[in-house]
Amino acid sequence: MLxxxxxxxxxxxxxxxAMSDETMHHRTPEFEAIFEETRKHLFKLFKTxxxxxxxxxxxxxxxxxxxxxxxxxxxxxxxxxxxxRFGKIALAHGLKNVEIKNEWNTPVNVEVxxxxxxxxxxxxxVAVQISESAGGLRHPVEELAAAVKTIxxxxxxxxxxxxxxxxxxxxxxxxxxxxxxSQKALMLPPGLAILGLSNAAxxxxxxxxxYYFNLATEIKKQxxxxxxxxxxxxxxxxxxxxxxxxxxxxxxxxxxxxxxxRAEAVxxxxxxxxxxxxxSTPAKSMTTIDDENANEIRNILKKEHMVNVAGGQDHLKxxxxxxxxxxxxxxxxxxxxxxxxxLALDKLGRRSxxxxxxxxxxxxxxxxxx
Ligand SMILES: *Cc1c(COP(=O)(O)O)cnc(C)c1O
Numbered sequence: 044m045l046x047x048x049x050x051x052x053x054x055x056x057x058x059x060x061a062m063s064d065e066t067m068h069h070r071t072p073e074f075e076a077i078f079e080e081t082r083k084h085l086f087k088l089f090k091t092x093x094x095x096x097x098x099x100x101x102x103x104x105x106x107x108x109x110x111x112x113x114x115x116x117x118x119x120x121x122x123x124x125x126x127x128r129f130g131k132i133a134l135a136h137g138l139k140n141v142e143i144k145n146e147w148n149t150p151v152n153v154e155v156x157x158x159x160x161x162x163x164x165x166x167x168x169v170a171v172q173i174s175e176s177a178g179g180l181r182h183p184v185e186e187l188a189a190a191v192k193t194i195x196x197x198x199x200x201x202x203x204x205x206x207x208x209x210x211x212x213x214x215x216x217x218x219x220x221x222x223x224x225s226q227k228a229l230m231l232p233p234g235l236a237i238l239g240l241s242n243a244a245x246x247x248x249x250x251x252x253x254y255y256f257n258l259a260t261e262i263k264k265q266x267x268x269x270x271x272x273x274x275x276x277x278x279x280x281x282x283x284x285x286x287x288x289x290x291x292x293x294x295x296x297x298x299x300x301x302x303x304x305r306a307e308a309v310x311x312x313x314x315x316x317x318x319x320x321x322x323s324t325p326a327k328s329m330t331t332i333d334d335e336n337a338n339e340i341r342n343i344l345k346k347e348h349m350v351n352v353a354g355g356q357d358h359l360k361x362x363x364x365x366x367x368x369x370x371x372x373x374x375x376x377x378x379x380x381x382x383x384x385x386l387a388l389d390k391l392g393r394r395s396x397x398x399x400x401x402x403x404x405x406x407x408x409x410x411x412x413x
């Protein structure tokens with residue numbers, strides 16, 4: 044079965060091999076050397092002043108970012124399930140919360156955030172997804188962050204890059220906390236989260252907040268190439284392997300380039316079939332299609348063509364399907380996916396099969412169109 048959900052994504056064979064070695068003790072020079080090398084790679088990927096790895100899924104990093112960087116009121120951008128989560132985290136910790144809510148296909152309006160911040164001087168942190176995976180949407184995070192910092196540079200900008208880090212270059216100039224998770228663009232099993240932090244964020248963290256997710260404790264330890272609690276050794280070994288693999292395959296810039304082209308090729312191929320892209324500003328991490336036959340298409344893909352794509356959640360259940368574009372993806376796999384969608388439409392009597400999806404995909408992916 045081809046796993047084409049926008050998280051979890053498939054783990055490359057060499058990474059699985061690297062993680063299959065016998066368990067290593069985490070308080071050893073051997074593991075510390077691996078940890079140190081992994082940190083060096085992460086600094087290059089995140090381009091932030093500090094990086095911290097946590098043994099948790101992505102939500103753990105979201106929670107630690109909110110509790111350590113927000114002391115009063117969190118403004119969260121909600122254009123989907125993950126944006127909504129930031130607000131719920133704030134409330135769960137007794138923080139105040141202002142939410143900017145939009146439909147899941149609509150990116151945040153920077154002006155609306157600016158007005159909200161001007162109207163409420165209690166807001167000391169803003170949380171937003173770079174790529175909101177619920178609808179496959181790209182928020183204008185860089186622009187938003189710059190606008191907020193112009194009003195008040197002390198407001199912390201928390202950017203959830205779980206489906207953006209490793210997908211596209213991110214300008215971290217005005218971002219204080221950039222979050223990644225293992226099972227999306229980093230092509231690892233779930234269970235590891237990473238935060239990139241600015242010096243201003245580290246200053247605000249101070250002595251930190253909470254216990255397990257106290258970022259001050261972790262920063263101190265991780266600067267010494269160890270962790271406060273037992274490290275997710277196996278996942279970190281996998282992380283080092285995937286980061287080395289990306290480097291060996293031409294580097295991160297090359298991966299960004301390939302991902303951007305793949306995103307364009309998939310989107311154009313599906314649009315050529317008459318399908319409709321759901322978000323008004325699609326993220327490069329995935330293509331999201333809204334369609335009355337979304338469920339039927341997903342079922343045909345799975346049962347007849349060995350392709351697993353994601354559906355929608357909550358009010359979009361049965362109304363959308365999402366195809367992953369993150370990571371090191373073989374053209375022979377993803378071209379099969381768009382081809383299978385065309386076969387499904389033929390089966391549903393929507394259009395006769397002509398090979399149009401693959402034609403458009405290949406033209407863009409291989410630069411055939413003059
Ligand atoms: C998957 C995802 C999360 C949540 O991560 P978990 O690992 O499921 O806790 C958060 N934000 C975005 C944008 C995601 O895609």
